Amino acid sequence: MRTFVLYVRQFRSTFQHRRYSFPSDLSRRQKVSENWQTSGASKPLHNAGIARYLLPVSMVTRNLVTDSAKVANEVKEVSRAGPLVEYDRRIAEGELVDGDNCQVGTLRELQRLYDDLVMSADACSLDRYAASGKAGRSRWLWSRFIPQSSYSPVKGLYLYGGVGTGKTMLMDLFFNQLPDSWRKRRIHFHDFMLDVHSRLQRHKGVADPLEVVAGEISDEAILLCLDEFMVTDVADALILNRLFRHLFSNGSILVSTSNRAPDKLYEGGLQRDLFLPFISTLKERCIIHEIGSSIDYRKMTSAEQGFYFIEKDASGLVKKKFQHLIGEHTAVPQEVEVVMGRKLQVPLGANGCAYFPFEDLCDKPLGAADYFGLFKKFHTLALEGVPIFGLHNRSAAYRFVTLVDVMYENRARLLCTAEGSPLQLFERIVTIADAQNMAPRTSSRSRKNDDFDLCVDNELGFAKDRTISRLTEMNSKEYLEQHAAMLAEKQLSQDDGDEKALQA
DSSP states (O other): OHHHHHHHHHHHHHHHHTOOOHHHHHHHHHHHHHHHHHTTOOOOSSOHHHHTTHHHHHHHHHHHHHHHHHHHHHHHHHHTOSHHHHHHHHHHTTSSOOOOHHHHHHHHHHHHHHHHHHHTTTTTTOBTTTSOOOOHHHHHHHHHHSOOOOOOSSOEEEEEESTTSSHHHHHHHHHHHSOTTBOEEEEEHHHHHHHHHHHHHHTTTSSOHHHHHHHHHHHHOSEEEEESOOOOOHHHHHHHHHHHHHHHHTTOEEEEEESSOGGGTTTTOTTGGGTHHHHHHHHHHEEEEEEOOOOOGGGGSOBOSSSEEEOSSOTTHHHHHHHHHHTTSOOEEEEEEOGGGOEEEEEEEETTEEEEEHHHHHSSSOOHHHHHHHHHHOSEEEEEEEOOOOGGGHHHHHHHHHHHHHHHHTTOEEEEEESSOHHHHTTTEEOHHHHHHSOOOOTTSOGGGSOTTOEEOHHHHHHHHHHHHHHHHHTBHHHHHHHHHHHHHHHHHHHHHHHHHHHO
């Protein structure tokens, strides 16, 4: 059916572009007739009135056949490319284990979206070289005079499911198959919101800075791929609806992964009633798809205990291991620049490795911006004294979850000592549903045996599963090999750059 529609569109566009004006066509036909007569060619059997239409029709027919063949080839190319095709290739070559039906079902959704985008690339203004170069502020100024709205003909995709089901891998598979010339961007949700707030600061004096920011973002990338969509901050919650209404109005297409269904986003958050319109907007502009797999693929890696030490009294152990990692380099206090002029103090750093006591990194008022700044400069973190989390240190637990997310996104290496295994660290963090399922206190259970440190928190209760899964994977042989390969590639690029600089 898609092929047929493409043929019809091509046929229509051919006639639109091959229309001939009467005077010019008549003169052309007269010249052809004169040439035939002077050369002694046989006269046509049909009259001159019909003959003057023969050349355009034949040219249109030839053009239609040629263009239709091109369209057919394009359709064939679409069918030979895309995330599902690449997934099958990697399985056939042994790069991936064969996924379950839930993963394959998700890949079919991503393949459908890929095909729709390829066929509607012009309508969606995806090609950065063919798209208008209007700046975000100019777009905003122009819209003051002429209201503009250009929703994409293609809906986005919101993927959600349990931890370790391959959401990030599947989205990356989709993103990496898209043409390089497209206006596309793949970014972690934390990083995306930091960028939004930074832009809002720059456009403080504008009547509607969110509209300007949305204009800038959509000018840079029409297709937004956001990993780990999770709303915990009230400042983010209050602007998301207006931000994305502007983005969608500018033609933006959203592809996102999350652990939460749309209706569960920001559940129990402050002023959630102001956030609810965003959920409606999300459902309107995205197809919602659940990955129902119960398999945690991260835990299928060959986990080792090489960099995660369970020690309640491990003073000196991390520093000893840290010294081994930096080799002959001397560790000294350093400073890392974060967003908006802020700076993060690093107690010790050398050779791409940073050392922190847990309190300095997660008990202080730091956030995703600080952690992203840290891992722009360092590839390895030595973290001493990760505690068991509960009600008494809930804020530190939130920061630790964010820290692990940022590390995982940057494929950073973690060396740490902790009071328990990843699972034990979060045993006292539960969701409301988990708390309701717990056995009530009876007369046979004394009050002193109740766990007063139990933390009932829906957002943290859902996020902990992802953190446990990621900590497990980050300590695996496969992850550490990827980290080593990433460092080798960066070193090679740096060496090439130095060599070119010397030659210049």
